[in-house]
Amino acid sequence: MSSQFTIIGNYISPYVRKVLACMELKGLDYQIDPITPFIGDDRFTQLSPLRRIPVLIEGDLVLNDSSVICQYLEDRFAEPSLYPADAADRAKARWVEEYCDTHLASVLVWKLFYQKVVRRHVFQEEPDEAMMTHAREVEIPAALDYLESCAPADGFLFGALSIADISIASYFRTASFVRYVIDAERWPRMAALVARVQGLPSFQKLARLEESVLRVPLAEQRDVLIAAGAPLTAETMATLTPRKGTSRFA
């Protein structure tokens, strides 16, 4: 039995998490091929010209880029809406998403998580300690200062939960895999906002699957995910030879 949607993308990726969170919140049925682009085969390159995840497949339609996919799901399934109704707020929410996809991803994922996890465990290279220290001490605090200035005392950034909150929570979730925790004394609104979003049932459901594979070698992840009840595709595009030279893994 096949679902309407197939997602290619690993549970560890914050870009994939954004899409899966939207699908969970909108109650959509999907199956997932949980690869990382490092190990995707040539069929993956055909579907994702920049070898990035996530990819959404719906019949003949193949879509790349988490922001494009989330907006498509909103266009197709309006309820519950994950974009503010007011045009100006909607634009501001999309800006927060863009800020997260590029800048927050750069400092939390590429300069911290990627260094510590992917370089070490996928490519057997030493992480760049100076880059990680600069991210922790300078760049992440500066990003949190900015986001704290946008964050509400309670609730979500634009009233109801939106793509802005989902994006912020997704990136800090991947950072938590390398034990990055927001200092609640210094950034109380951000710490509370991220905890609020990550506490939602949709994020909690994904969190259980993320935790099941977090310290499991790539070759064993499918079996572990099946045991954990993840909706896996029957086949995978993953080959087990890591392939370097992709600009981004997600």
Next chain:
Amino acid sequence: MSSQFTIIGNYISPYVRKVLACMELKGLDYQIDPITPFIGDDRFTQLSPLRRIPVLIEGDLVLNDSSVICQYLEDRFAEPSLYPADAADRAKARWVEEYCDTHLASVLVWKLFYQKVVRRHVFQEEPDEAMMTHAREVEIPAALDYLESCAPADGFLFGALSIADISIASYFRTASFVRYVIDAERWPRMAALVARVQGLPSFQKLARLEESVLRVPLAEQRDVLIAAGAPLTAETMATLTPRKGTSRFA
């Protein structure tokens, strides 16, 4: 007399061009403060946390990111629509825009134009010749191969003109400033598409202003633009000390 919209951003930037083309096509009135982020003062940092252009200002509303701004203009001023009506086509058009904003910009603007023009003329540094050669010989051809596979024999990518065509034409326009021309024998559809879009009256109007400042020192650009009839703001945020360390100039 002030316009409804102010744009902060230089005519040379492809990101700014995307927004200005949308405003021209929708017949919107605007004024422009034609700075580059290298020379923006601290007020600019307040309006653009990542010190990128373009910025759109409309009363109290301040928006960053060309894709966010273009979608906002579409949400506010539906006619003429610059996004396909069909949800799947709309998503594919947004993907082409994203591909241009990140990958095409990387190879055409950062690895070619920035090296040749900005490094040399703003920062008095030598360009990275190896990077430029690799972009010209490997990366730009690969991007053109991909885009050629999406491009139509005539007309535009998704029937009527859309953000996808506008994006492609905007990046190749900035590349043309360093004399990059698409080889029409190798990529006939792309060469014709770019020529078709750049030939539109809105692009032609912008092209005249672009040409007026192309070889003019930053300090003299405002006077030249006023003489050329550009709708400049009364004041500028530009200071004439270049400031390094921004991740992107546009």
